[in-house]
Amino acid sequence: MTGTAVAVEGVTVRYGDVLALDDVAFTVRPGRICGLLGTNGSGKSTLFRTVIGMITPERGTVRLHGQPPARARSRGLVGYVPQAEQVDWAFPVRVADVVMMGRYGHMGPMRRPRPADHAAVADALERTGLAGLADRQIGALSGGQRKRAFVARGIAQGASVFLLDEPFAGVDKRSEATIVEVLRAMRDDGRTLLLSTHDLASVPGLCDEAVLLQQRVVAHGTPEEVLTPERLLAAFGVGAGSERRG
Ligand SMILES: Nc1ncnc2c1ncn2[C@@H]1O[C@H](COP(=O)(O)OP(=O)(O)OP(=O)(O)O)[C@@H](O)[C@H]1O
Numbered sequence: 001m002t003g004t005a006v007a008v009e010g011v012t013v014r015y016g017d018v019l020a021l022d023d024v025a026f027t028v029r030p031g032r033i034c035g036l037l038g039t040n041g042s043g044k045s046t047l048f049r050t051v052i053g054m055i056t057p058e059r060g061t062v063r064l065h066g067q068p069p070a071r072a073r074s075r076g077l078v079g080y081v082p083q084a085e086q087v088d089w090a091f092p093v094r095v096a097d098v099v100m101m102g103r104y105g106h107m108g109p110m111r112r113p114r115p116a117d118h119a120a121v122a123d124a125l126e127r128t129g130l131a132g133l134a135d136r137q138i139g140a141l142s143g144g145q146r147k148r149a150f151v152a153r154g155i156a157q158g159a160s161v162f163l164l165d166e167p168f169a170g171v172d173k174r175s176e177a178t179i180v181e182v183l184r185a186m187r188d189d190g191r192t193l194l195l196s197t198h199d200l201a202s203v204p205g206l207c208d209e210a211v212l213l214q215q216r217v218v219a220h221g222t223p224e225e226v227l228t229p230e231r232l233l234a235a236f237g238v239g240a241g242s243e244r245r246g
Pocket residue numbers: 015016018019020038039040041042043044045046047
């Protein structure tokens with residue numbers, strides 16, 4: 001696919017007196033993994049919610065493959081893996097049901113899965129290493145397995161733009177490796193991934209490009225261009241490499 005997958009132009013979002021995003025602009029081409037970096041409160045989640053159309057900005061526009069967010073969502077063009085805290089884990093659904101939710105946009109109003117839907121779910125569970133846990137309640141999974149279940153839902157959905165909010169938070173090395181492998185495969189399929197992360201050490205190996213956010217776009221370029229020692233110190237108060245999790 002050619003053109004622009006994600007286009008954010010002049011986006012300003014305010015919560016009352018809090019200016020969360022100030023004239024944010026950047027574009028991402030198809031088939032790229034873009035890391036969205038920034039400290040707590042820098043506006044990452046707000047930007048994600050704006051990109052998927054949950055928030056209407058005070059000013060500015062978002063286009064996903066040329067479409068406004070609401071239309072992109074209704075066409076299943078955009079998938080979203082939220083931060084774990086935004087999910088009700090007590091809700092009694094199986095892992096396979098969560099992944100099947102990714103297929104709803106492909107089904108009729110009765111949401112009756114067809115063989116193609118079951119096949120897509122099986123494939124997504126396999127790719128994320130969750131095939132053996134398909135019948136487990138989602139609340140009975142570890143943090144890393146839950147994250148993988150939501151990644152599997154996005155794979156099953158077949159979205160061409162995929163947003164992941166902190167995909168590596170609370171995830172062990174094995175789950176992280178699985179997620180990284182899956183994200184690379186999606187990118188190689190021509191999908192576009194926008195992921196927020198505090199794990200700066202994971203960025204150079206995974207992301208093709210990075211956006212450093214602090215209400216505004218401070219920098220956008222290759223990870224090496226964005227993660228300079230000066231910027232790391234200014235934005236995170238750390239030296240290069242010292243952010244790696246234990
Ligand atoms: N619903 C809300 N009402 C008021 N202020 C909010 C709301 N949501 C976010 N904010 C404020 O907007 C700013 C940006 O928040 P946001 O959640 O987008 O940051 P973030 O970069 O995702 O942070 P974190 O890394 O901690 O998740 C913060 O100052 C936050 O306190």
